[in-house]
Amino acid sequence: MSGIVIVGAGQAGASLAAKLRSLGYEGPLTLIGEEPAPPYQRPPLSKGYLLGEMTLERLYLRAPAFWEEQGVTLKLGAKVGAIDPAAKTLTVDGETLSYDQLALTTGSVPRRLPAAIGGALEGVYTVxxxxxxxxxxxxxxxxxxxxxxxxxxxxxxxxxxxxxxxxxxxxxxxxxxxxxxxxxxxxxxxxxxxxxxxxxxxxxxxxxxxxxxxxxxxxxxxxxxxxxxxxxxxxGVGIAPATDLAEAAGLALENGIRTDELGRTSDPSIWAAGDCASFPHDGGRIRLESVGNAIDQAECVAANMLGAGKPYQAKPWFWSDQYDVKLQIAGLNTGYDRIVTRKGDGDAVSFWYYQGDQLLALDAMNDSRAYMVGKRLIEGGRSPDPAAIADPATDLKALLKA
CATH class of the missing domain: 3.50.50.60 (FAD/NAD(P)-binding domain)
Structure with missing residues (x-):
């Protein structure tokens, strides 16, 4: 039995593998990553880890023993050469693996400076x-x-x-x-x-x-x-979806690896999730670069690989830590036409994105209460009166009951 193979051992790949096991999948399961380290968190790299406040072991998404206990074969420091969808095989460092189903969680790659303008000099880094x-x-x-x-x-x-x-x-x-x-x-x-x-x-x-x-x-x-x-x-000039393998395999691309609402690519045996995947959303198509999406989409795809038939409903959220400021973002601000500012306690402030009377998103700085309420409002399709949001006397939690 060939089982399931996952290419890409980042947040999405690790989440997908773990979810398959928790949902009861007992067949062969292989997780392939180009990096030699077991699956780890990326966001702390440019923050706690670089500052020396977080050890390597704390970066790991799971204790290394977890993968062995779950019967997940980790192939680390391994490069996938090509995928043959017709034969349902892929080559990994010269070895040929077969699969029943394949998931691509290849993530993204940083855009680099051209060598012609000095991008190849020593002392030039990407994160x-x-x-x-x-x-x-x-x-x-x-x-x-x-x-x-x-x-x-x-x-x-x-x-x-x-x-x-x-x-x-x-x-x-x-x-x-x-x-x-x-x-x-x-x-x-x-x-x-x-x-x-x-x-x-x-x-x-x-x-x-x-x-x-x-x-x-x-x-x-x-x-x-x-x-x-x-x-x-x-x-730090952005990232691009890692689609080389998918393109060489003849899969449809559209701002990433094109998937349907279930996470299936143009090949019925191949799925995609995370930074590399674009998917239907609100009548259009988007690709989200965030930890939240990598986890949620991968777990949805895991269920669908086992026959759940559940469309992925994105609930976008994101965060950034800079100095003593914690920025938390909920929703997608595309199409906003006005910003409502709400002052919180101390240095807390939040900016609420509206399109007409519809609440689209918010950015909350050191204001976890505004973030949590705003996130629930957005996910529930509810749009409070902007004047109420701007009034610091408004009890935000009361808006959830209105």
Whole structure:
């Protein structure tokens, strides 16, 4: 019996394997990962782990013994060469494996700077894997000069860690503002001020012309012609779905590996979940890059691989930790036309995204109560009066009963 093979041992792959066993699947189960480490959490890499506040063992999603106890064959440090959907086989480091069903949880890959503008110089890093962070960790010494390219969450988190460790940090963002693609101007302003308060120099509407150096990066020329000295660089300019295997196998792609509402690809024996998968949502198609989606979608796909026939209903949520600020996001803000601001206790604040009278999403900074209430409202399809949200005298929990 060939059983189930999962390619990709990140959050989605690990969640899928564990869920298959908890749902009673007893057949052969193989989980293949390119990295040598067992499945681990990625979000703490650029935060607690880089700061030295979290050990390697605490990164692991499960104790290593769990996989053996569950009868999951882990193939780590292994590269899948090709998938043959007709034969239902795949090659792994020259070995041929057969499958009854295959799940692709290949995740995403960071976008890198072209070598032509200095992307291949030593001292230029991306933040995606354990190896990435282990390689850059020795660079984080007080007084050294770091250039962060990209003002998304990865770039801002890296800047926060560096500033906390006493580095001289400059961040450049070619868009008009940091977080422009994912957040309202109010959220951008909040984090701009937060970083400025910790000494980070943020240059918006500023791109990179090229990195300079002989073998190793030593300076950067910006789009306005200025040159700044740097000791190392972190590139945080987004990620792309890892679709090479799927494309070579002839699977349909659409901003990732295209799946139906169950998580099945264009091949009936192959499924996909996590960062790499795009799926139907609210009459359109989306791909979500978050831990929450990786877990929820993978667990839904596991059930469907066993015949549940349950459409995946995404409930988007996300978080980011920067300095002493915990940002929690619920919903999708696409199409918003106004922002409602709610002040909480102390430094807590939340920004609520509305399209007309419909509540779409919220960003909550150090306000877990607003986040939890907003998340439940959004998931329940409920939209309270914006004036009530803005009024600090409103009991948010009462809105759940209204």
């Amino acid at each position: 995606r894997t354990l190896a990435d962070v282990d390689a850059m960790a020795p660079e984080f010494q007080p007084g050294r000069r770091l250039l962060v390219i990209g003002g998304g969450y990865i770039g801002l988190e890296a800047a926060a860690v560096a500033a906390k460790l006493g580095l001289d940090v400059t961040l450049v963002e070619m868009a008009l503002r940091i977080l422009q693609r994912v957040a309202a101007p109010e959220t951008s302003a909040f984090f701009r001020e937060t970083h400025a308060g910790h000494g980070v120099k943020i240059l918006e509407s500023t791109g990179l012309d090229r990195l300079l150096g002989e073998g190793r990066v030593s300076a950067a020329r910006l789009s306005d012609g200025t040159e700044i000295p740097v000791d190392f660089v972190i590139v």
